[in-house]
Amino acid sequence: MRARTVARSREAGSQLPAEVWESFEAISLASTAALALWMAGGRPEEGRNTSRKAFETYGQLAAQRIAPLNEVSKRSLRWRDSVGEVLAESATDLGVSTGALQRALAMVQRTVDVTLVRMCECFESERRKTDDELAFMATHDTLTGLPNRTLILDRAEQALARARRHKTPVAALFIDVDNFKSINDTLGHDAGDELLRHLTARLDGVLRATDALGRLGGDEFVVVAEDISLQAGPELIAERLLQAFNQPVKLSASPATQLSITASIGIALGVRSSAEDLLRDADIAMYQAKREGKDRFVLFETDMQDAVRDRMSLEIDLQEALRNQEFFLVYQPTVDLRDMRPTGVEALLRWNHPRRGVVLPDDFIPLLEETGLVVKVGEWVLDQACRQAAEWREAGHHIAIAVNVSARQLDTDEFVMQVKGALDRHRFDPRALTLEITETTLMRNTDATARRLATIKGLGVRIAIDDFGTGYSSLAHLQRFPVDALKIDRSFISRLSENPEGETLIHTLLQLGKALSIETLAEGIEQEHELSMLRSEQCDSGQGFLFARPLDADAVEMFLQSWDGQAVGRENRAR
């Protein structure tokens, strides 16, 4: 009887997963066994237990969509049929009365009826449970259990509606963990996840019950606050959140280290036409908080939006600028402060924008850096500068050229190849090329940067530290890099006129250069008294509007030709 009922249940069915087959077989066997026991005079409860197990299992299989409901029903009916056949055969073999056989068959039918009805009930309740779970998953973040973007937007929409109706305040706070990527990269994704769960608990702890906290993904959280919670202003909430971040964190991946975490928060206060607008403004303000140095909050203002739109349109135009040949170089001379002769020029990038006219580097170099375009544009600058300087040198002017280099360019070995390529193409003497690298660029990624600079230095190229004095490099750091020149930042020179300490500072910086046998160059010299002070302090060279503004190539040539006579005059005046 067992073999037959199992065989039946296997007959011509749809393709079902192996574990479903196992359940079917197990139930089929158990039901047959229970029936045999009952016919042999066993207790009815055992049969009932077996049948409950049958409909629950079937119900779950169907509700979890592992097996279709009709497939499970068919199994039960087939089981009934095969049991019926077996009973009828055994009845003839054993000479059981027709009445007894009828009763047994009716019993089987009842079992199946009950199983089917219960199974449907089970199916319904299971399905409701699954639907609830699916609904939760669709609106919540699995890592932290917080409302996700969809739900928090919905909450914000409701808050906006209430604020419009009752004229009460509403705000969104957009929170972004600072440097989360580097935490993830150094400690691994599990540690990153642990940190996010940790932070979630903390944020939750400092919020009021009426504030809605959600996770937008990655390391971005949002708080929607309204009415009473905002009575003391959204700044207070932001401060509490920042404080919550600032407590050190210990992660199981590295229990010995205490991580100090900070975040940047953007606040959008007041009614907007949609929840999306509210969050977007908070996001823009958050971005501003990052730019202002992180670990702070910034309140959204309308002109931020204009600035963002402006940047976006510039960014789009920048993508085309190289191809459209909109970049060009100007050159600002540098002079030897001992004999006042020109020593070289610094190449400075300009962008001739089709509508805006000439754009200065401070307005587009940061964008080039953020988008990574600076790598390609930087390659162009190097090539163009070497080409032009080679031409001047061929014409008999013994001048050097300096090229500014961004941090991003130094991030790959490709840069070394670019320098070599430009030198080779224009057969340019490497000793006449100086790369200007800011102090802050040197201080990041120090190992790889030191290695790349050493390779470049090996080619014979000179290295200068730009904006020197504004970063935090120590003597120990300086000695790690093959530095040829310190370019003392313009701000020190312009401060000279304002306060007497300025002179002491410059003195110190110049002495530092002397002690390390590194050439010193002062930039931004605008006044005669600045020049005479620098000369008496024995600064090696200088650059600034006093000598020349950045010039186009033709003007540089004229400058170089006419310099000799001028230099003498200036030298006399300077003394």
Ligand code: C2E
């Ligand atoms: P920087 O390297 O410090 O360049 C000197 C800047 O100071 C230039 O501004 C120059 O015009 C200005 N300057 C020179 N002498 C004086 C002076 O006497 N008084 C005043 N007030 N300013 C003076 P510019 O050309 O606008 O360049 C700004 C910055 O843009 C540069 O600062 C440099 O960091 C960056 N930059 C320029 N060209 C390139 C480039 O090709 N690549 C990269 N990566 N950065 C560049």
Ligand code: CA
């Ligand atoms: Ca420079």
Ligand code: CA
């Ligand atoms: Ca500079």
